[in-house]
Amino acid sequence: MNRTLDARFGSGVARGVAWVQRERGIARLIALSAAVVLIFSLLRPEYYLSMTNFQTIGLALPEIGLLSLAAMISFISGGIDLSVVSTGVLSSLTVAYVFRGLGAEEMTGGSAAGVMLLALVAAVLMGALAGAFNGFLVSVVGITPILATLGTMTLYNGLAIVVTQGEAIYGMPDVFLELGNGTVGSIPISLIVLLVVGVVLAVVVNRTALGTRIRLVGANPTASRFSGINNRHVLMLTYMTSGVLAGVAGILMASRAASASADYGSSYLLLAITIAILGGTNPNGGFGTVFGVMLATLTLQLVSSGFNIMRLTAFEYTIAQGVVLIAVIVADAAGDRRRSRKAAVKAAPHVAAPVVPAS
Amino acid sequence: MNNTAKSTGLTSMLTRLRGTNNEGILAGTLIVLVLAMGLVNPDFWSVATAFGIARSSMVDIVFALGVLMVIITRQIDVSFPVVGIFAAYSTVVLVDSMDTAFGAIPTFLVAGGIGTVLGLVNGAIIARLQLPALIITLGTVGIFRGGLLTYVGSKYIGNLPDALNDLSRTDLFVVTQGGSTTRLHVFIVPVVLLCIAVSLFLNRTIWGRGLYAIGGDIESARRAGLSVPRIQLTLYASVGLLAGIAGMMYVTLARTANPHEFAGTELDIIAAVVLGGASILGGRGSVVGTVLGVVLIAVIRNSLLLMGVPSTWQRAAVGILLILGITAQMLGSRRRARPGREPDVDAAAPTSDTTSEVTR
Numbered sequence A: 001m002n003r004t005l006d007a008r009f010g011s012g013v014a015r016g017v018a019w020v021q022r023e024r025g026i027a028r029l030i031a032l033s034a035a036v037v038l039i040f041s042l043l044r045p046e047y048y049l050s051m052t053n054f055q056t057i058g059l060a061l062p063e064i065g066l067l068s069l070a071a072m073i074s075f076i077s078g079g080i081d082l083s084v085v086s087t088g089v090l091s092s093l094t095v096a097y098v099f100r101g102l103g104a105e106e107m108t109g110g111s112a113a114g115v116m117l118l119a120l121v122a123a124v125l126m127g128a129l130a131g132a133f134n135g136f137l138v139s140v141v142g143i144t145p146i147l148a149t150l151g152t153m154t155l156y157n158g159l160a161i162v163v164t165q166g167e168a169i170y171g172m173p174d175v176f177l178e179l180g181n182g183t184v185g186s187i188p189i190s191l192i193v194l195l196v197v198g199v200v201l202a203v204v205v206n207r208t209a210l211g212t213r214i215r216l217v218g219a220n221p222t223a224s225r226f227s228g229i230n231n232r233h234v235l236m237l238t239y240m241t242s243g244v245l246a247g248v249a250g251i252l253m254a255s256r257a258a259s260a261s262a263d264y265g266s267s268y269l270l271l272a273i274t275i276a277i278l279g280g281t282n283p284n285g286g287f288g289t290v291f292g293v294m295l296a297t298l299t300l301q302l303v304s305s306g307f308n309i310m311r312l313t314a315f316e317y318t319i320a321q322g323v324v325l326i327a328v329i330v331a332d333a334a335g336d337r338r339r340s341r342k343a344a345v346k347a348a349p350h351v352a353a354p355v356v357p358a359s
Numbered sequence B: 001m002n003n004t005a006k007s008t009g010l011t012s013m014l015t016r017l018r019g020t021n022n023e024g025i026l027a028g029t030l031i032v033l034v035l036a037m038g039l040v041n042p043d044f045w046s047v048a049t050a051f052g053i054a055r056s057s058m059v060d061i062v063f064a065l066g067v068l069m070v071i072i073t074r075q076i077d078v079s080f081p082v083v084g085i086f087a088a089y090s091t092v093v094l095v096d097s098m099d100t101a102f103g104a105i106p107t108f109l110v111a112g113g114i115g116t117v118l119g120l121v122n123g124a125i126i127a128r129l130q131l132p133a134l135i136i137t138l139g140t141v142g143i144f145r146g147g148l149l150t151y152v153g154s155k156y157i158g159n160l161p162d163a164l165n166d167l168s169r170t171d172l173f174v175v176t177q178g179g180s181t182t183r184l185h186v187f188i189v190p191v192v193l194l195c196i197a198v199s200l201f202l203n204r205t206i207w208g209r210g211l212y213a214i215g216g217d218i219e220s221a222r223r224a225g226l227s228v229p230r231i232q233l234t235l236y237a238s239v240g241l242l243a244g245i246a247g248m249m250y251v252t253l254a255r256t257a258n259p260h261e262f263a264g265t266e267l268d269i270i271a272a273v274v275l276g277g278a279s280i281l282g283g284r285g286s287v288v289g290t291v292l293g294v295v296l297i298a299v300i301r302n303s304l305l306l307m308g309v310p311s312t313w314q315r316a317a318v319g320i321l322l323i324l325g326i327t328a329q330m331l332g333s334r335r336r337a338r339p340g341r342e343p344d345v346d347a348a349a350p351t352s353d354t355t356s357e358v359t360r
Helices: A005-045 A051-076 A084-099 A109-141 A146-164 A174-183 A191-207 A209-219 A220-225 A231-257 A268-278 A290-309 A314-347 B002-006 B012-020 B024-040 B047-074 B080-098 B104-129 B133-152 B163-167 B188-205 B206-216 B217-224 B228-254 B266-275 B288-307 B313-330 B348-359
Strands: B171-177 B180-185
Touching: A005 A209, A005 A290, A005 A314, A051 A084, A051 A191, A051 A209, A051 A220, A051 A231, A051 A268, A084 A109, A084 A146, A084 A231, A109 A146, A109 A174, A109 A231, A109 B313, A146 B266, A174 A231, A174 B133, A174 B288, A191 A231, A191 B012, A209 A231, A268 A290, A268 A314, A268 B133, A290 A314, A314 B104, B002 B012, B012 B348, B024 B288, B047 B080, B047 B104, B047 B171, B047 B180, B047 B188, B047 B206, B047 B266, B047 B288, B080 B104, B080 B133, B080 B228, B080 B266, B104 B163, B104 B228, B163 B228, B163 B313, B188 B206, B188 B228, B188 B288, B206 B217, B206 B228, B217 B228, B217 B288, B228 B348, B266 B288, B266 B313, B288 B313
Parallel strands: none
Antiparallel strands: B171 B180
C-alpha cells in the first residue's frame, strides 16, 4: 500500500478511535441507564413506569446535578472544590434571610416577584463571592485547591452555623416554593432550571475561549502559562463559576425544603464528586463534559428511585453508588490499558505482529 | 516565624530548629498558644487540661498516622473513618454474639484484623490498577458504610462487652488536684508506641523510604527497583489496621458503639495532617509534625471553649485557623509551591529535602 495513503487512512482511523473513546463513556452511561430502567420496569412496572416516579426523579435531580456540575468545572481546571455544598447552603440561607428580612411570607403578585428576584440575585452573588474567595486562595495565595476548599468548606459551614445558631430558617412565599416543587405541564420547574444552566455551561466549556483555557490549565498548567494564558485569572473564574452553580443549587435546596439550615445536604459532597467522576470528568484535569455529568446524575437517580420502589434501604443504595463508581472506573482503566498496549504495538510494528489497518 | 526569617547570624541553627517540615514553627505556635491561654485564663495550665487534650486527640492521632503514610505517597484516602467504625462495630457485634468471654487484647486484634482486610480491598484495587486512591476510596466508602449498616447492623449498642467496659475505666495516672481527680487513660501507651513504630518504619526501613520515594516521583521509584504495587498493597493494609485500632479505641472510650459514627470526619483528620507539615504534593511529612498538627487543633478547640467562645463559632474558627495555617505554610515555602496542581515541577524539590531528614 502507498505510504502516504496508508498514513492518511491511519489518521482517519485514529480520529475515529478517538471519537469512540470520547463518546464511549457516554455510550456506556446511556446503556447503564437503559439497563436500570429495564430491570426495575420488569420488576415493578406499575410503579417504576409511572408519571409520578419520573416526576419524583425530576424533582430530586436538579440540586445534586448542579452541585455535580460545580464539582466538574473545578476538576476540569485540575483542581477540586470541596466547598460546593457549604457554598450552596450559604446561598440558601441568603435566600431565606432576604425573604424573612422583608417579611415576604404572605406576599403575592408583583411585590413577591420583586422580592424573589432580589433574593435570587443575592443568592447567586453569595455563591460568586464564596467562589471568588476560593479562587483567591487557589490562584493568588497559591494553596493547593483541595486544602484551600477544605478550609473554606469548614469556614462556610461554620459561618452558616453561627448565623443560624443551628436552627432552620422558614418564611418563604409560595411563589418561591413553586421553583423547587412546581411543574410546568408535567415537567418540574427545577429540572428546566438545571437544563438551562447545563446548556449555558456546556456552551461556556465547549464554545468559548474561557472554556478552552480552563481545560488547558487543567491539562497542563505550565504549558498554558507558556502559551500566554493568565492561569490566575482562569482559576479565579473557574472557582467563581463553581460558586455560582452551587449558589443556584442552594436556591433550589431552599425552595424544595421550604426552609434553609446549616446542615442541609451534608451527604451531598461525596455524592457530587462521585457523580462528576462517573460522568467521565478527569479528576486530574483537562477533561469533562456537561452532558456526561448530567447523564451520570440521571443514572444514579434512576437507581435511587428503583431502590425506593423495591423498598431497599438508603444503605443499600449507598453500596450501589460505590459499586457503580468503582465498576466504571475499573472498566475505564482496563479499557485504557488495552488501548495503550495496542498503541504501543502500532508505534513499534517491527516488534509485534504486523498491523492490520482495516480494523 | 518572623524572627526565623529576619535574623541572619543564627540562620543555620534556626533552620534546624524549624525542622524539615516546619515542625519547629508548629511547636512554636503551640507553645505561644498555650502560654497565651494560660495568661488569659490560669485554669488552662492544669493537669486536667493536659489530660483532656491528650484524651481528645488520642484516637485522631492513630487515624492521622495512617493518613500521613498515604499523603506521603501523594494520595488521599477518605475511607479510614468508615473502616474504623466498621471494624469496631463488627467486633463488638461479634464478641457480643459469642458465649465465651473475650479479653480486651483479642478484641483489638479482631478489630485490627477486620480493618486490615478492608484496607487490603482498597490496596488491591489501587495497586492492581494504579488508580487515584481518592476515587477508589470514595467508592469503597459507600460499599463499606452501606455494607456495615445493611449486613452487620444499624443499631446503637449501649453496653459493651465486659472486657472493653473494664478497659474504658483503666487509667495510667490518676491525679488529685484541689479536690478534683483527673485521669490519663491507659490508651496513651499504645498511642505512643504506635507513633514510635510508624516513625521507625518511615525512617528506618526500605518500605518507609519507598513511601517517600513513591510520593516524590513514582516513576523514579519504579526505576529505582521498588515494587510499587507491593508497597501500595501493604500501605493500605496498614492504614486499615491503624483505622481498625483507632475505631476500637474510640468505641471503648465512648463506651458505646454507634455505626453512624465518624461520618464526615475524614477531612478534619486530613486537615490536621497537612497542618502538621505533610505535603499534599507528596514526598514529605513526619510523625512529629502530624502529632503536633492533631494536638494543635485539639488545643485550639479547647482554648475556644475556655475563652467562652460560643460553641456555634467553633467550626468557623477552626476553618479560619486552618486557612491561616495553610496560607502561612504556603508563604513560607513559596519557592517550592505554585498555584494549582503542578506535581511534575514541584515534586522534584521535596524529595531531596526528605532524604536529608533521614540521615539527620
